[in-house]
Amino acid sequence: MMLSRVADSLYWINRYVERAENISRFVEVSEAMALDCPPGSAEPWLPLIDASGDRELFDKLYPCGRPEDVVKFLVREPANPSSVVNCITFARENARQIRDVVTTEMWEQINGCYWGLQEPDYWEQPPQEQLRAIRRDCQLFYGITDATLSRDLSWQFSRLGRLLERADKTTRILDVKYFLLLPSNEDVGGVLDELQWIALLRTAGAYQMFRQSQQRAIAPRAVAGFLLLDPIFPRSVRYCLERINETLRIIRGGSVPGAPDELECLAGLTLARWSYTRIDDLIASGLHEAIDHLQQDFNQLHTLIEKRYFIAPPISTSPTESECALS
Secondary structure, three states, X not given: OOOHHHHHHHHHHHHHHHHHHHHHXXXXXXXXXXXXXXXXXXXXXXXXXXXXXXXXXXXXXXXXXXXXXXXXXXXXXXOOOOOHHHHHHHHHHHHHHOOOOOOHHHHHHHHHHHHHHHOHHHHHOOHHHHHHHHHHHHHHHHHHHHHHOOOOHHHHHHHHHHHHHHHHHHHHHHHHHHHHOOOOHHHOOOHHHXXXXXXXXXXXXXXXXXXXXXXXXXXXXXXXXXXXXXXXXXXXXXXXXXXXXHHHHHHHOOOOOOOOOHHHHHHHHHHHHHXXXXXHHHHHHOHHHHHHHHHHHHHHHHHHHHHHHHOOOOOOOOOOHHHHHHO
């Protein structure tokens, strides 16, 4: 079995890189969306803080909450552990600790991305160029990982971290748009409303696939259904849950006799719940509540994965029964 320290590092390398890519995409899309909003408006900005789950820290560091403060907080703020720069730093440090496990190409990519962010010239580029470069570096890391890492437990733990982070961020950005940016009744279906839903799809990297899949007007119900329940789009919650279950089965070693443990039960029940439901039912019963419950399931999944695979059991210093019998 793989060392828990190595599995932990691989899992977190991919969570951090996925988080950095998602945040850079969020900010990049909001930069473009801000051009359609009134000057000085915080419309596309503050919800990003809510989506990241760091509102309390942001309000403490930046009481004014200006758009430029949001960008700095999400991209470069040293005190924000989930800022893009910190995520890349943490991913690189985890990779450095297991250099003998990750491939040379993987290390070169994450190391090059890290040092690029340390260059003052990097931050003199236009914001869109900075964010696009970060996003592409993260995507290149995924591609290199998938192209050079053997499909053993190293790759499985890498994929597990990436999928769990991706599903979590998809639900967060959808929840923010659906409940914090709901327009007034007269704005529903208007130009700004449609722009916001297009921005949401672009934030999730889903715009083109949504258009190909739906081929109809952009509506909240259709967007929510696509991001949550589509079985073949790689950033949808259902797709991620299916791959998470598949990965956990491979890591565990296939079918194991006996009753499923807590991790298996939670992963299987969560997948079943989101595979056999309809978007109309979710909306009717309360989409926000359903997403909130799902995010709690993601947190619990992470806790159970950590407990089973990453935390080494304590070393007993007392003699065993057999040792006592021999003495």
